[in-house]
Amino acid sequence: MKIKIRLREILEDRNxxxxxxxxxxxxxxxxxxxxxxxxxxxxxxxxxxxICEVLKIDISELIVADKDN
Numbered sequence: 542m543k544i545k546i547r548l549r550e551i552l553e554d555r556n557x558x559x560x561x562x563x564x565x566x567x568x569x570x571x572x573x574x575x576x577x578x579x580x581x582x583x584x585x586x587x588x589x590x591x592i593c594e595v596l597k598i599d600i601s602e603l604i605v606a607d608k609d610n
Contacts, residue, residue, distance in 0.1 A: 545607040546584070549577040551596060565595050 552562060559577055563570040568588070576584060576592075593600055 543607040545605050546576055546581055547603055547605055548573070548592065551598065551603065552577070555596070557596075562592070562595065566591050 552559065559573045560570050563573045566573075568591075572588065575581065576588070589600065589603065592598075593603060596603075
């Protein structure tokens, strides 16, 4: 089982660009770009908390188990 961060899909559903989210959070765009990639191997818990706060979502919407992998 692989853990997946659904940030790219959530941003697409809400028509929010990666740059806009980075601006809203006050962090660098490359950080968001990395989290939207399929190669995320580590992430700060505080960054995930901030994403959930800014997008007004629950952590269970952001992180899911990818049972296909």
